[in-house]
Amino acid sequence: MAGGAIVNTGGGKDYPGKLTVFVFFACFVAATGGLIFGYDIGISGGVTSMESFLEKFFPEVYRKEKLDTSTNQYCRFDSQLLTIFTSSLYLAALVASFCASTVTRVLGRKWSMFGGGVVFLVGAVLNGAAKNVLMLILGRILLGIGVGFANQSVPVYLSEMAPARLRGMLNIGFQLMITFGILCANLINYGTAKIKGGWGWRVSLALAVVPAAIISIGSLFLPDTPNSLIERGHAEQAKKMLRRIRGTDDILDEYNDLVAASEESKLVKHPWANIMKRKYRPQLVIGILIPFFQQLTGINVIMFYAPVLFKTMGFGNDASLMSAVITGIVNLFATFISVLTVDKLGRRKLFLEGGVQMLISQSMVGILMAIKLGTSGEGHFSKAYSGFLVLFVCIYVMGFAWSWGPLGWLVPSEIFPLEIRSAGQSINVSVNMLFTFVIAQAFLTMLCHLKFALFFFFGAWVIVMTIFIALFLPETKGVPIEEMALVWKKHWFWCRFISDDDVHERKVEMGKPNSAF
Numbered sequence: 202m203a204g205g206a207i208v209n210t211g212g213g214k215d216y217p218g219k220l221t222v223f224v225f226f227a228c229f230v231a232a233t234g235g236l237i238f239g240y241d242i243g244i245s246g247g248v249t250s251m252e253s254f255l256e257k258f259f260p261e262v263y264r265k266e267k268l269d270t271s272t273n274q275y276c277r278f279d280s281q282l283l284t285i286f287t288s289s290l291y292l293a294a295l296v297a298s299f300c301a302s303t304v305t306r307v308l309g310r311k312w313s314m315f316g317g318g319v320v321f322l323v324g325a326v327l328n329g330a331a332k333n334v335l336m337l338i339l340g341r342i343l344l345g346i347g348v349g350f351a352n353q354s355v356p357v358y359l360s361e362m363a364p365a366r367l368r369g370m371l372n373i374g375f376q377l378m379i380t381f382g383i384l385c386a387n388l389i390n391y392g393t394a395k396i397k398g399g400w401g402w403r404v405s406l407a408l409a410v411v412p413a414a415i416i417s418i419g420s421l422f423l424p425d426t427p428n429s430l431i432e433r434g435h436a437e438q439a440k441k442m443l444r445r446i447r448g449t450d451d452i453l454d455e456y457n458d459l460v461a462a463s464e465e466s467k468l469v470k471h472p473w474a475n476i477m478k479r480k481y482r483p484q485l486v487i488g489i490l491i492p493f494f495q496q497l498t499g500i501n502v503i504m505f506y507a508p509v510l511f512k513t514m515g516f517g518n519d520a521s522l523m524s525a526v527i528t529g530i531v532n533l534f535a536t537f538i539s540v541l542t543v544d545k546l547g548r549r550k551l552f553l554e555g556g557v558q559m560l561i562s563q564s565m566v567g568i569l570m571a572i573k574l575g576t577s578g579e580g581h582f583s584k585a586y587s588g589f590l591v592l593f594v595c596i597y598v599m600g601f602a603w604s605w606g607p608l609g610w611l612v613p614s615e616i617f618p619l620e621i622r623s624a625g626q627s628i629n630v631s632v633n634m635l636f637t638f639v640i641a642q643a644f645l646t647m648l649c650h651l652k653f654a655l656f657f658f659f660g661a662w663v664i665v666m667t668i669f670i671a672l673f674l675p676e677t678k679g680v681p682i683e684e685m686a687l688v689w690k691k692h693w694f695w696c697r698f699i700s701d702d703d704v705h706e707r708k709v710e711m712g713k714p715n716s717a718f
């Protein structure tokens with residue numbers, strides 16, 4: 202392991218090199234993988250609120266909505282088939298993320314992104330041309346496979362390409378693209394809903410080919426990461442690539458570290474068995490709970506169903522889609538706050554502030570709905586009252602957008618040591634997709650049964666996760682990934698899982714005379 206020319210920026214070990222234009226563009230193109238995920242999140246809610254779409258594929262829901270206007274507002278959209286349309290994608294993504302981890306490792310990150318983009322493209326064509334529910338759901342399964350591949354490979358790619366000290370910021374590029382994708386989808390829905398003739402939904406679904414083409418074509422121009430090149434035995438190419446992306450010839454330290462890390466990870470034959478070891482318990486628990494909690498904030502109730510939700514609150518068709526556009530704008534811009542502050546304030550402060558903000562605003566939405574709709578679901582909102590509701594929904598979205606949104610992807614990606622990083626990333630993606638599926642599938646039924654209390658249900662989870670962060674998540678800001686073991690050893694609770702030998706072993710492995718251990 203190299204020891205020499207280390208630039209210490211205060212956060213620990215760092216390598217020479219700067220943010221080159223080349224690496225910036227590579228990360229920018231790769232991050233567009235988040236665009237397909239975001240587009241999809243944003244498009245389905247608007248489409249399922251379009252009458253022509255419901256009439257064609259879900260006539261029962263359409264009839265219920267159209268003919269029986271006096272029916273309970275909470276239950277107007279409760280249809281299992283309709284929710285399968287939204288949630289089938291996440292089940293497909295869950296399964297795909299496991300296959301994707303092998304493709305990402307064996308063929309390299311770029312081919313995983315390319316494959317994801319192409320499969321997503323086919324799914325988009327199938328959806329745009331759909332003649333029946335089967336075509337629709339088949340299309341969504343293909344979209345899901347695309348998302349599974351992209352979400353597995355893009356964060357890994359970004360982390361490997363980025364200079365260590367900018368990893369947080371570049372990682373959040375993925376979340377930025379997700380939010381941009383959601384906003385584009387919201388805007389497109391707003392426009393296509395106005396198309397006369399009942400084919401607006403086709404345009405919305407078919408336009409998913411645009412982000413798919415961007416990542417498919419873009420990935421062809423992407424260089425593979427040095428880590429992946431070394432892993433696949435292309436040592437010379439890796440050296441050349443490292444020089445190019447760091448903008449310096451002084452890359453030997455980093456190169457040697459990559460080779461050593463790759464050798465070390467090759468010794469681990471069974472990462473899945475390894476991850477169960479006691480010494481990895483903190484990472485495993487946090488790697489499972491963070492994506493789980495991220496979904497239990499209830500954010501996707503807003504992201505998938507904002508137009509449906511706003512309709513439930515008594516808004517008209519147009520106002521519902523417009524409100525979804527407003528929350529989309531808030532979501533995108535609030536994410537920039539995270540980009541700017543995550544390495545200064547740290548992860549914990551953002552998590553804790555975001556949690557409190559979400560809890561208060563969520564409770565306000567619940568209270569406002571309880572006052573007007575009560576448990577019967579009968580009632581109507583005045584303009585001012587609706588305005589207040591949208592305001593609190595926006596404050597909630599803002600809280601999520603600078604805390605659990607980006608950190609839900611960033612933190613799991615930075616806590617796993619190399620030998621179990623790929624297994625850890627698979628767990629992160631699949632837990633996230635599983636609970637995205639569960640929430641998407643259960644939301645309309647839950648709204649029908651829990652009524653306004655649904656918001657208190659998610660609020661209760663926000664209390665649990667905020668307490669969890671306060672007690673169990675150590676600050677990871679500025680800590681190099683390779684030195685993360687010390688963070689657990691110093692933590693009041695997790696220290697009991699890390700023996701002195703574990704830390705000692707790590708120190709010897711890393712071979713750093715100036716290490717903090």
Ligand code: BGC
Binds near residue numbers: 495504633
């Ligand atoms: C989450 C998605 C969510 C999105 C909202 C992402 O981090 O994983 O489930 O819809 O943020 O911006």
